[in-house]
Amino acid sequence: MSSVSRVCAAVLFAGLLTVGCASGDPEPSGADSAGASQSAEAVLVPVRIAGGVVTPTDARFEARVGQPIEVIVDSDVDDELHVHAEPDHSFAITPGTGERFRFTVDVPGRVEIELHRADRTVATLLVRE
Numbered sequence: 001m002s003s004v005s006r007v008c009a010a011v012l013f014a015g016l017l018t019v020g021c022a023s024g025d026p027e028p029s030g031a032d033s034a035g036a037s038q039s040a041e042a043v044l045v046p047v048r049i050a051g052g053v054v055t056p057t058d059a060r061f062e063a064r065v066g067q068p069i070e071v072i073v074d075s076d077v078d079d080e081l082h083v084h085a086e087p088d089h090s091f092a093i094t095p096g097t098g099e100r101f102r103f104t105v106d107v108p109g110r111v112e113i114e115l116h117r118a119d120r121t122v123a124t125l126l127v128r129e
């Protein structure tokens with residue numbers, strides 16, 4: 001006599017137990033780092049020296065820390081453009097039109113832009129954080 005035993009294997013889906021997400025790595029929050037305005041539009045400061053007359057004088061401009069500032073000079077003489085920022089910037093002006101001098105300011109405050117040879121303050125930048 002022989003007995004046939006059929007074993008029905010039960011398939012256990014034990015693997016469906018979900019394991020808690022222990023490795024919840026935090027999302028990198030890079031949005032709050034400083035200097036978010038690096039790619040801001042440049043502040044344009046047009047300057048003209050013609051026949052010994054400087055325009056403008058004592059103009060006011062506002063800018064932010066890290067924002068590019070571009071001085072565009074039309075001049076018929078040599079001069080020295082001096083930006084009283086921290087650190088300061090000096091640019092040599094030569095006769096010509098549309099010379100562009102670009103810089104940024106790292107420290108908030110009042111920044112004077114002078115022409116040393118003409119002895120004029122062209123503009124004052126109010127630089128904010």
Ligand SMILES: [Cu+2]
Pocket residue numbers: 082083084114116
């Ligand atoms: Cu100066």
